[in-house]
Amino acid sequence: MSVQPARAQSREVAIPSLIKKNTLLLALAQAVTGAGTQLVPALGAIQVVALLGNATFAGITSSLMGLARMAMAYPIGRLTDARGRKLGVFIGLWLALVGSLTIGLATLLGSFVLFCVGILVFGGGVGAVQQMRVAAADMYPPSRRSEGISLILMGSLFGAGISPAVVSFAGWLSKLWGLNDIALAWLLVPVLVLPCFMLIASVRPDPKAIGQNLGDYYPAWALEAGSLQASPSQQAGQEKVRISAIGAAVAVQGQMSMLMTMTALALKRQDCSLPLISLSVAIHVIGMFALSWPIGLVADRWGRKPMVLLGLAVSALGALLVGLGHTYLVITSGTFLVGIGWAGAFLSANTMVTDVTPTTHRGQAIGMLELWSSMASMVLPLLGGVIVQHFGLGLLGFFGVLIALLPVVAMLRIREMAPGSYS
Numbered sequence: 001m002s003v004q005p006a007r008a009q010s011r012e013v014a015i016p017s018l019i020k021k022n023t024l025l026l027a028l029a030q031a032v033t034g035a036g037t038q039l040v041p042a043l044g045a046i047q048v049v050a051l052l053g054n055a056t057f058a059g060i061t062s063s064l065m066g067l068a069r070m071a072m073a074y075p076i077g078r079l080t081d082a083r084g085r086k087l088g089v090f091i092g093l094w095l096a097l098v099g100s101l102t103i104g105l106a107t108l109l110g111s112f113v114l115f116c117v118g119i120l121v122f123g124g125g126v127g128a129v130q131q132m133r134v135a136a137a138d139m140y141p142p143s144r145r146s147e148g149i150s151l152i153l154m155g156s157l158f159g160a161g162i163s164p165a166v167v168s169f170a171g172w173l174s175k176l177w178g179l180n181d182i183a184l185a186w187l188l189v190p191v192l193v194l195p196c197f198m199l200i201a202s203v204r205p206d207p208k209a210i211g212q213n214l215g216d217y218y219p220a221w222a223l224e225a226g227s228l229q230a231s232p233s234q235q236a237g238q239e240k241v242r243i244s245a246i247g248a249a250v251a252v253q254g255q256m257s258m259l260m261t262m263t264a265l266a267l268k269r270q271d272c273s274l275p276l277i278s279l280s281v282a283i284h285v286i287g288m289f290a291l292s293w294p295i296g297l298v299a300d301r302w303g304r305k306p307m308v309l310l311g312l313a314v315s316a317l318g319a320l321l322v323g324l325g326h327t328y329l330v331i332t333s334g335t336f337l338v339g340i341g342w343a344g345a346f347l348s349a350n351t352m353v354t355d356v357t358p359t360t361h362r363g364q365a366i367g368m369l370e371l372w373s374s375m376a377s378m379v380l381p382l383l384g385g386v387i388v389q390h391f392g393l394g395l396l397g398f399f400g401v402l403i404a405l406l407p408v409v410a411m412l413r414i415r416e417m418a419p420g421s422y423s
Contacts (some may be wrong), residue, residue: 010118013221019139021211022203023148026132029089029196029227033129034159035166036100036189040065042163043182044329047103050182051112061119062261063378068123070374071129076128077367081360084206087133088363090197092128095121097193108179127370134366135203137354140212141221142420143300146307146351150296153347157289160282166192175274200239225391238356241414241422245352245368248308248407252315252345254376255403256338258384259322259396263335266393272328280332295344296351304348304355306414309408311344323396323397341404352390355420 042410044061099122106114132152140148145392167185169396174181210217260281299307314337321334356364380403387396415423 013141013143013218015140015144016217019148019217022139022207022210023136023151025203026152028133029093029199030129030132030152030325031157031158032192033093033096033126033163034156034197035162035192036096036159037126038124038160038163039166039185040119041389042167042215043185047107047115047182048112051107051110052369055255058133060116061401062285062381064119065123065126066374066378068120070126070371070378072124072127073370073374074364074367076131077134077363077365077370078362079231080131080134080208084202084208084210085131085138085363086200088131088253089129089200090127092131093193093196093200095128097124097125099125100189100193102188104183104189107183123172127374128170130366130370133350134354134362135207137351137362137366138207138359139217140213141218142355143221145303145354145420146348147296149351150292150347153289153292153343157286157292160285160289162192183346187410188372208359211362238422240380241356242275243354244407244410244414245304245349248312248411249346249349249353249369250301250372250376251403251407252312252342252349253373254380255315255319255400256288256342257377258403259319259338259400260335261381261387262384262396263331263391265388266322266325266331267391269327270326270328270331276328280328280335283332284339287336288343289339291340292343292347294346299348300335300419301343302353303419304415305411305414307348308345308352310409311341311346311348312404312408312411313341314338314344315341316401317341319400319404320397323393323395323400326390351420352422356422 040061044065048057048061076088076091079091085097099120099240102118102121103115106112106117106118133149136148137145143266154215165182166188170185170188171181173179173184177184215221263280263284264277267280272280295307318334318337318339321330321337323334325331325334350366353365353369354362384396384399387399
């Protein structure tokens with residue numbers, strides 16, 4: 001198969017209006033749930049200090065979130081493979097709703113134990129709603145699959161903008177009602193989540209059903225798809241593609257989490273103010289999500305493998321700037337590049353996994369990717385703290401480069417004959 005026909009095909013395959021509507025609904029739901037998720041890094045450590053009176057366990061919120069997401073990832077994937085994507089997302093929304101209420105009540109009651117329970121429940125919900133990425137992959141043909149996933153990730157960008165508005169509104173209510181503003185912020189999350197049930201209910205039919213009958217929605221693509229079926233030997237090689245893609249996603253996710261945990265420290269050592277540090281984090285979030293759609297378009301046109309490799313390279317450069325930078329501009333530029341690199345590698349690696357996985361097993365495959373990525377997000381920031389404490393930020397930058405380069409060898413061995421087609 002030549003590469004040129006596949007590229008031409010990506011421009012010819014039109015997206016049906018039904019698929020566009022479903023994608024918009026999922027992206028809106030992603031934006032709302034993302035707004036709640038942003039409260040964890042913004043408020044979690046502050047709440048722990050307020051509940052315990054010291055900062056010894058300030059990082060436990062992120063660790064519990066990662067643990068819950070890791071525990072939920074594979075089971076929810078198996079469930080959605082058997083019963084459909086919408087059920088998994090509904091479960092995630094219910095858990096997020098109950099968890100946010102529990103966190104808010106725990107803050108009002110001053111209960112640290114109840115707070116931890118709420119974080120675990122909320123984290124499980126966040127892990128479950130990640131199946132929206134699988135839903136997007138189900139609804140798009142290989143020639144536009146990366147674009148479909150990218151549109152869902154774009155919802156997270158808008159969620160990052162909703163979160164500060166929720167916190168500000170909670171602050172206004174706290175003055176009016178005389179209640180804790182952080183508790184009110186969490187108690188407002190269910191108000192955002194409830195409309196999401198209607199959004200997901202309006203997604204019809206279930207994306208899994210669309211994926212199993214993709215030719216009914218893309219007749220022109222279906223005519224050519226029959227000649228693109230993988231041979232038994234190619235199917236055996238698909239497992240290697242899947243493992244290599246998961247390895248790249250795990251590396252870039254863990255590296256990004258480690259560097260973002262340490263960026264605030266790097267900026268603090270440059271005597272930067274808290275507003276400037278907050279701005280640097282916001283710029284990083286923009287790098288993670290603002291370019292998702294163009295990245296998806298490029299991955300569909302030129303291939304997933306080149307975009308994964310480019311994302312890893314950009315992440316490595318960003319790590320150097322964060323570790324070796326001595327000015328606000330340099331360090332913030334590094335965080336921005338880490339965000340862009342994450343977007344390129346993580347999005348394209350997710351697409352590669354769905355490319356080589358049948359619709360009936362995609363939930364489990366992405367669940368495994370989420371499981372290992374969550375574990376990396378838990379372990380590498382802890383390791384990064386040890387490195388900074390004993391060897392300094394400079395070595396942390398080089399360690400970030402090493403993490404980004406580890407998956408390169410395996411990725412180079414993959415032969416992508418055309419976007420979404422591997423040998």
